[in-house]
Amino acid sequence: MARMDRPIPKFPEPDTEPFWDATKDHELKYQVCDDCGGIVWHPRRHCTHCTSLNLSWKTSKGEGTVYTYSIVRQNYHPAFRERIPYVIAWIDLDEGFRMLSNVVDVDPESVSVGQRVRVRWNDQEGLSLPEFTPA
Numbered sequence: 001m002a003r004m005d006r007p008i009p010k011f012p013e014p015d016t017e018p019f020w021d022a023t024k025d026h027e028l029k030y031q032v033c034d035d036c037g038g039i040v041w042h043p044r045r046h047c048t049h050c051t052s053l054n055l056s057w058k059t060s061k062g063e064g065t066v067y068t069y070s071i072v073r074q075n076y077h078p079a080f081r082e083r084i085p086y087v088i089a090w091i092d093l094d095e096g097f098r099m100l101s102n103v104v105d106v107d108p109e110s111v112s113v114g115q116r117v118r119v120r121w122n123d124q125e126g127l128s129l130p131e132f133t134p135a
């Protein structure tokens, strides 16, 4: 298990806690509106399409495509300083939502827009962080 050396969510956090609970089982959850069918990301209490409070949790397969990315070459936060250079990317999951994450275990210069990636879990104390690797 990795050291608790980077910022992580603090609980209780009613809107996102079910998401973080699922990460302990390495499940990437997202929400779908029961009333309009809209996909809601990031986790929250209401539908961003119709404001309904009737949302259901679904499990993503964790596969997607790099929409865009940036290579971080400078970071003064102690938890991230040793990771540079690293990739921050918007990932389009196949289920239809876009999430911000990292592409890891890869030469940052080899990441490209449109690249297929899949989720990989970075276990922390009490939760796991979804990161992505080339598929």
Ligand SMILES: [Zn+2]
Pocket (backbone or CB within 6 Å): 033, 034, 035, 036, 037, 038, 047, 048, 049, 050, 051, 052
């Ligand atoms: Zn809705």
